[in-house]
Amino acid sequence: MTPFAQLLTSLVFTPSRNAKLRLLMRYFDKAPDPDRGWALAAIAGEMDLRAVQPSVIRGLVEERVDPVLFRLSYDYVGDLAETVSLIWPAEPEGTSVRLSGVVDQLAAASRSETPALLVRLFDQLPPEERFALIKLATGGMRVGVSARLAKTALSEWAGEQGVDAPVERIEELWHGLEPPYVALFQWLSGGGPEPDVDLSLAFRPMMLAHPIDAALYSADELKANAESEEATRARLAERLAPSDFAAEWKWDGIRVQAVATDNGRKIYSRTGEDIGHSFPDLVEAMRWRGCVDGELLVVRDGEVAPFSDLQKRLGRKTVSAKMLRDFPAHIRAYDLLHDGETDLRGRPFAERRTRLEAWASEAEADRLDLSGIVDFAQWDALAEIRAGARAAAQEGLMLKRRDAVYVGGRPIGQWFKWKRDPLTADCVLMYAQRGHGKRSSYYSDYTFGAWRGGEDGPELTPVGKAYSGYTDEELLKLDRWIRNNTTDRFGPVRAVKTELVFEVAFDAVQVSTRHKSGVAMRFPRIKRIRWDKPAHEADRLETLQRMIRD
Amino acid sequence: MVNAKALLELNANGLFCPLGEFYVDPVRPVARAVVTHAHGDHCRPGHEALLGTPHTIEIARTRYGPNGFSKVKEIRYNGNIRLKGVKVRLIPAGHVLGSAQVVIEAKLGGKTVRAIVSGDYKRRFDPTCEPFEPMPCDLFVTEATFGLPVFRHPPTEKEVGKLLASLSAFPERAHAVGVYPLGKCQRLIAELRRAGWDAPIYLHGSLRKLTDLYQRLGVELGETRDATASAKAEMAGQVVLAPASALSDKWARRLPDPLICGASGWMTVRQRAKQRGVELPLIISDHADWDELRQTVEEVDPETLWVTHGAEEALVHWRRSQGYEAAALSIAGRSDEGDA
Numbered sequence: 055m056t057p058f059a060q061l062l063t064s065l066v067f068t069p070s071r072n073a074k075l076r077l078l079m080r081y082f083d084k085a086p087d088p089d090r091g092w093a094l095a096a097i098a099g100e101m102d103l104r105a106v107q108p109s110v111i112r113g114l115v116e117e118r119v120d121p122v123l124f125r126l127s128y129d130y131v132g133d134l135a136e137t138v139s140l141i142w143p144a145e146p147e148g149t150s151v152r153l154s155g156v157v158d159q160l161a162a163a164s165r166s167e168t169p170a171l172l173v174r175l176f177d178q179l180p181p182e183e184r185f186a187l188i189k190l191a192t193g194g195m196r197v198g199v200s201a202r203l204a205k206t207a208l209s210e211w212a213g214e215q216g217v218d219a220p221v222e223r224i225e226e227l228w229h230g231l232e233p234p235y236v237a238l239f240q241w242l243s244g245g246g247p248e249p250d251v252d253l254s255l256a257f258r259p260m261m262l263a264h265p266i267d268a269a270l271y272s273a274d275e276l277k278a279n280a281e282s283e284e285a286t287r288a289r290l291a292e293r294l295a296p297s298d299f300a301a302e303w304k305w306d307g308i309r310v311q312a313v314a315t316d317n318g319r320k321i322y323s324r325t326g327e328d329i330g331h332s333f334p335d336l337v338e339a340m341r342w343r344g345c346v347d348g349e350l351l352v353v354r355d356g357e358v359a360p361f362s363d364l365q366k367r368l369g370r371k372t373v374s375a376k377m378l379r380d381f382p383a384h385i386r387a388y389d390l391l392h393d394g395e396t397d398l399r400g401r402p403f404a405e406r407r408t409r410l411e412a413w414a415s416e417a418e419a420d421r422l423d424l425s426g427i428v429d430f431a432q433w434d435a436l437a438e439i440r441a442g443a444r445a446a447a448q449e450g451l452m453l454k455r456r457d458a459v460y461v462g463g464r465p466i467g468q469w470f471k472w473k474r475d476p477l478t479a480d481c482v483l484m485y486a487q488r489g490h491g492k493r494s495s496y497y498s499d500y501t502f503g504a505w506r507g508g509e510d511g512p513e514l515t516p517v518g519k520a521y522s523g524y525t526d527e528e529l530l531k532l533d534r535w536i537r538n539n540t541t542d543r544f545g546p547v548r549a550v551k552t553e554l555v556f557e558v559a560f561d562a563v564q565v566s567t568r569h570k571s572g573v574a575m576r577f578p579r580i581k582r583i584r585w586d587k588p589a590h591e592a593d594r595l596e597t598l599q600r601m602i603r604d
Numbered sequence: 605m606v607n608a609k610a611l612l613e614l615n616a617n618g619l620f621c622p623l624g625e626f627y628v629d630p631v632r633p634v635a636r637a638v639v640t641h642a643h644g645d646h647c648r649p650g651h652e653a654l655l656g657t658p659h660t661i662e663i664a665r666t667r668y669g670p671n672g673f674s675k676v677k678e679i680r681y682n683g684n685i686r687l688k689g690v691k692v693r694l695i696p697a698g699h700v701l702g703s704a705q706v707v708i709e710a711k712l713g714g715k716t717v718r719a720i721v722s723g724d725y726k727r728r729f730d731p732t733c734e735p736f737e738p739m740p741c742d743l744f745v746t747e748a749t750f751g752l753p754v755f756r757h758p759p760t761e762k763e764v765g766k767l768l769a770s771l772s773a774f775p776e777r778a779h780a781v782g783v784y785p786l787g788k789c790q791r792l793i794a795e796l797r798r799a800g801w802d803a804p805i806y807l808h809g810s811l812r813k814l815t816d817l818y819q820r821l822g823v824e825l826g827e828t829r830d831a832t833a834s835a836k837a838e839m840a841g842q843v844v845l846a847p848a849s850a851l852s853d854k855w856a857r858r859l860p861d862p863l864i865c866g867a868s869g870w871m872t873v874r875q876r877a878k879q880r881g882v883e884l885p886l887i888i889s890d891h892a893d894w895d896e897l898r899q900t901v902e903e904v905d906p907e908t909l910w911v912t913h914g915a916e917e918a919l920v921h922w923r924r925s926q927g928y929e930a931a932a933l934s935i936a937g938r939s940d941e942g943d944a
Contacts, residue, residue, distance in 0.1 A: 066874060067883050119753065120925070126918045127754045131873055140754035140872065181756075488852065494864070494881050495856050545879075546852075 055179060057085055058093050058153045059186035065197040069490045074199060078207035079214070082239075089153040091234025094208070096190060098201040100233055103160050105193040106168055108134050114173055118143055135192065139184035144177040151178055154234065160191060202325050212242035222259035222462040223248075225326045229256045254315045257326040258345060258391055258399070259462025263452060263469035266290075277525055279582070283437070283475075290433040300403065300456055301428040301436055304449040304471055305386055306361050306562070307351035308368070312385055313392070314340040321350070332370045335421065336383045342417035345392035346385065346410075347460075349425065351447075353384035358447035361576070362564040385422045387414065388452075391460060399460040406460065443474040449561070450474040476559040477601055478581060479504065480592040482514055483554040486536045487547045489521065496529055497536040497548065500580065502556055504571070506595040514552055515571040517598060523559070523579035532583065555584040555592050563601040573598050608717040608742035609908060611690065611708050614933055619721060619745070621708055624690035626655070628706050628721045638692065640723025641703035642667065643786060655679055657694055659702025659821060663786065666817050681734065697725040698736035699890050700787030701818060707739060719743035720904065726889065727896040728760060731794040732787075732823050736900070744906035745933070748914035749891040750869045757869060757893040763886045764799045767843070767865060770884055771801075775841035778806075778859040779884070781867050782848030785811045787890050789845050790818045792867055793825045795888070796843060806831040806839055808846030808855065836860050852881050869893065898922065 061081045068074050078097075082090050095101045115124055115138045124141060131137040156175065163171045172191065176184055189195050205224045212219040219242055230251030231238050240246035267281050270289040275281070310329070311322045319340045321330040330337050333350070352359040352367065359381070367373065367381050390410040391399050398406050407427070414424055428451065430436040440451050450473035458468040481502035489498035499521040503514035524532065535554060542549040559581040566574035573595070613620050618630035626636040633650030640646055640656075642663035647656070649672035654664065658678040665672065679685055679694050681704065686692075694704035706721040718741040725736050725747065750757075771779055783789040789811045796805065804827040807815060812830065819825050831844050840860045848866070856862050866882035869889030877885040892900060897919060901909060909923050909930040916932035923930035 063874075067878065067885065069883065120922075122921050123753050123918050126915065126921075127752045130752055130915070131754055132875060136874060137754060140756070143753075488881075490881075495853050 055151050055153050055156055055183045055186065057081060058089065058096075059183040061093065062186050062189070062195070062197050063182055065199055069494075070492075071203065074203060075207050075210060078199070078204060079211040082208065082211045082242075083214075085153075087236050087239055088234035091236060091239060092153050092157045094204060094235055095233035096195055097197065097199050097204050099195070100201075101157075101190065101193070102233070103157070103190070103193070104165070106172070106191040108192060110169055111135070111138055111172070111188060111192065114138075114169055114176070115141065135185055135188035138176075138188060139181045142176045142181070142184055146180045147178055151175065151183075156187060156190070157234075200325075201327070208238075208242055212244075215242065215244045217242055217244050219248075225259055226253065226256055226462070227251045228326065229320075229328070252317075254395070255313055255318050255320055257320075257322045257328075258311060258313075259326070260309065260311060260324055260347065261460050261462060261469060262324075262464040263454075263471040264464060264466070266453065266470040266472040269293075269467070269470055287433055287437050294433075294453075296431060296433055296436070298455055298457070299453045300407065301430055301439075302388065302425050302452050302454070303428065303443070304452045304473070305349040305351060305358065305425065306447050306449045307349040307358075307364055307386070309347075310350040310385065311345065311347055311391070312336070312340060313345040314343055315395075316343075329368075332367055332373060333383045334373060335378050336385065339420040339422070342413075342419050342422075343394045344390060344413060344417075346387045346422070347389035347391055348385045348387040348422075351384050351386055352381045353386075353421075354382060360447070360564065361562065383421065386425045387422060388425050389460065402457045402459060403454050404456040440472060440474060448474070473561075476561055476577075476581075477563070478557055478559050479517075479598060479601075480555050480584060480587065481517060481558050482552050482589045482592045483536075483550055483556060484514055484516055484552060485547050485549055486532075493529075496533045498529055498533075500532075500556065502558060503552075504593050504595045504598055505590075506571075512590075515595060516569070517571045517573055517595065518558065518560070518575040518578040520556075520558060520578045520580050523581055524583065528583060553589050555587040555589055556580050557582040557584055563598050565602055571595055571598075573602065607712075608719045610712060611710060611717065611719040611743065612721070612745070612910075619933075621687075621690060623710055624687040624692065624708065626687055626692075629723065636687075638687075638694075638706050639664070640697060640706060640721065641700055643700070643724070643784075646723060649673065653677065655685075655692075657681060657702045657704050660704070661702075662821065663702060663814065663817065666813055667786075695737045695739060696734035697723050698728075698730060698733060699724040699726060701733045701790070701821065701823065703733060705737075705739075707741070717742050719745070720906075721745040722747065722900075724749070724891055725900070726892050727900065728757075730791055730890070731798055732791045732818065738900060738903040741904055741906050743908045743910065744901065744904050745910045745912060746897065746901065746919070747891065748897060748911045748916050748919045750889065750893050751897055751911070751915035751919040753894045753918070755869060755872055755893045756895055757872070757887050757889050760795060760888055761799065763867075763888050764795050766884065767796075767886055768799060768801060770863065770865075771841060771843070774863060777861045777863040778839040778842060778844050779865055780844045780846060780851050780856060780859055780862045781865040781886070782851050782880070782882075783811070783845050783867055785847065786814050788867060788888070790815055790823060790825060791890065792845065792888065793828065794823065797824070797826050801843070802826060803842060804829045806834055806842055806844040808832075808844075808850055810847060810850075811845055831858065848880065 064077050119141055127141050128137045206221050209219050209221040237249040241248050271281055309324045313320050319337050320328055323329050352363040363381050390406055390413055393409055393413050443450050453470040455468050481504055483500055484503045485501040486497035487499040501516050501519045503516045505512045506515050536550055539551040540548045558578050560575040560578040562576040564574045617632045617634050619628045626638050627634045628638050629640055629646040630637050636653045637651040638655045642660045647664050649668040651673050653675040654673040655677045661676050661678050684691055684693050690708050690710045693707040697703040697705045708719045720741040727736050793805050806829050851864050863883050865884040867886045867888040870876045871885035871887045910933045911919050912933045920930040920932050
């Protein structure tokens with residue numbers, strides 16, 4: 055339990071992704087089986103233990119500790135698991151308990167036996183390990199590590215052992231593997247073959263696109279915001295043959311992979327997370343056989359609803375009948391990876407598209423339609439079509455090479471996304487906060503506002519927050535400006551004179567009940583710093599409200 | 605009925621001894637101040653007469669200059685002096701170099717009564733100062749910075765070991781520890797030396813004066829260098845000490861890939877440590893933890909316990925539940941979240 059508990063603590067305090075990877079790799083290297091497999095399951099959220107209610111833990115501690123002292127401590131610390139782990143009065147005996155032993159005991163204990171087991175373990179373990187135990191028992195690690203990062207660490211660690219195990223392959227096998235993953239670790243450490251997994255229901259690593267700008271402009275040009283509509287059209291014409299490409303709409307939902315076989319049905323997110331439980335209506339409708347790549351949308355009466363409607367359905371464990379009725383889910387298919395049991399991924403896109411059309415008309419699927427192919431002969435014509443994208447719940451266009459086979463990851467030169475132009479607004483900097491990691495000494499996170507009518511004339515109301523889009527030199531200059539124009543300080547946050555205008559770019563504006571302004575921006579970033587523009591000329595809240603798509 | 609509570613009262617200037625006509629650690633300038641130690645919230649400039657241990661006086665002069673106080677009087681550990689109607693003695697408190705408890709005795713109604721103001725204190729070993737000396741008394745005034753049962757500081761060696769382990773795991777990163785210029789800075793250096801770390805230790809400019817003073821006063825600290833005068837690459841894999849505020853600000857940019865460490869009792873609580881941007885929390889405190897506070901109160905066994913600055917409520921509750929008199933004293937201006 056000690057190495058696992060130390061790993062959790064270090065992960066919590068480590069901001070950098072690379073340092074987290076190193077911590078995970080070192081743990082996988084040192085910890086024995088099956089401990090490391092259980093740790094992996096806990097971090098990746100695959101631990102299948104009956105969760106202990108926090109109230110049970112609370113009850114246990116109140117039997118041991120003066121309730122007044124416990125209450126004062128809990129008020130101070132703010133986290134139940136941490137308070138209990140620190141306040142538990144026993145002096146640990148120093149016997150070492152293995153993580154796998156703890157997991158076995160928790161799994162074997164009945165609901166009525168669990169409290170006594172926890173007390174016994176609390177008495178044996180030092181505070182840091184008590185904390186890990188409570189997190190295990192109550193579920194929910196929250197150590198700032200995604201399942202994807204853990205799998206990346208596995209892949210890199212395997213590389214160090216001389217085993218070629220790309221993270222995409224691990225993700226593909228993942229759903230056929232179970233904790234404590236002994237066969238997986240054997241393979242990754244060079245001590246065994248790749249685990250033999252039935253992949254029919256597994257996640258197929260998704261093929262992703264590059265932004266068209268990244269293909270047409272150099273990194274330096276992009277940094278200097280050199281892209282323009284004219285240059286993009288010219289470079290497209292010069293470098294890519296329109297006849298090599300098919301164009302299709304990029305819809306404003308979430309990319310999913312839906313697979314249905316005789317053995318079951320799954321809906322995976324882009325990262326391979328099974329999200330079927332949030333979309334029982336879709337799972338129910340998947341009476342066809344195959345594997346579809348598409349966009350998950352909320353569609354009412356044939357019309358795609360705004361992204362904010364889809365957001366209401368994401369991440370739910372259970373979905374009410376009202377939710378199902380008000381926000382009906384739908385898949386708009388882009389691609390067919392399996393037609394029944396036939397794997398199509400090795401065939402060119404054009405052939406897969408023909409198969410998709412035939413498959414869909416035969417399947418007569420509910421809640422599924424095809425994303426249309428956009429006909430065009432010349433790039434200029436396509437650019438005109440793209441300009442109309444905003445009105446139609448589309449994020450822009452996808453360009454796919456007709457001869458591209460389907461491979462996981464982001465292969466070069468195959469698929470491009472040509473997003474619609476972002477919306478922009480001029481907003482006034484109101485607050486700045488220091489960043490994290492390398493940016494921890496710089497004011498790099500900015501909250502900005504738009505004008506609205508207040509009781510005493512125009513006032514600024516915050517409309518968004520951004521921490522990207524500027525260059526390193528601009529960051530230095532902003533940092534200096536903020537330090538010289540601070541009007542107030544709240545911990546790590548500074549309020550500044552409302553004098554500096556940002557041109558903010560964003561993909562959309564949504565209605566928000568959580569923000570005072572009533573609006574929320576999607577993917578806001580700083581496009582330009584308008585050192586020249588007087589603050590009173592910045593945009594008004596009404597301008598943003600008009601951008602809300604209904 | 606004779607009562608030690610007659611020896612001390614609280615007014616707007618702080619704790620006052622009416623029979624001796626002096627204050628202990630007053631928060632405003634007064635005629636005569638006896639101070640427990642030289643931290644800014646206990647020893648402020650401007651008193652007409654300042655009384656304290658020789659080391660405390662020395663440190664106060666270094667911090668506030670020769671004109672900080674009109675008159676000073678040194679009282680050696682365990683040397684008695686008479687102030688009006690009471691006898692005053694200073695005994696070690698184990699907090700920082702020169703720190704003392706103020707022992708006040710008087711004969712009231714034919715019986716000698718004793719009150720002790722402990723100031724800040726800790727009970728574990730500190731290579732830079734004299735250890736706390738418990739003395740039985742009738743009225744004990746204790747601090748309670750870490751007066752909650754969640755605070756149980758682990759052994760110092762274990763925490764220093766964490767820093768050394770990180771230095772060997774990340775030899776390309778400067779390990780920058782946020783410290784207070786008086787006490788924590790020098791104690792951490794001394795603890796590192798005790799653990800065998802003999803490389804030069806790099807200091808922020810504001811730590812220099814008091815570190816030099818500690819060495820002049822006989823505390824062995826080995827070689828220290830000024831971080832601002834050192835090459836960036838030279839500090840990779842080395843220990844750099846600076847005030848916490850400098851580490852979250854521009855000053856830290858001179859360090860190679862700094863790994864920010866904290867060294868205080870607050871590091872026990874994850875969220876507190878994270879809020880301060882700390883990547884490696886070290887629980888090293890100059891204050892008594894919950895167990896030490898209770899142990900101390902039981903050892904000096906006062907009829908009355910007064911609890912100041914910190915989590916007074918819990919310690920008062922605990923003492924009362926044992927059947928003794930206890931009360932919280934709120935003295936304005938004491939830092940709750942400063943160096944600890």
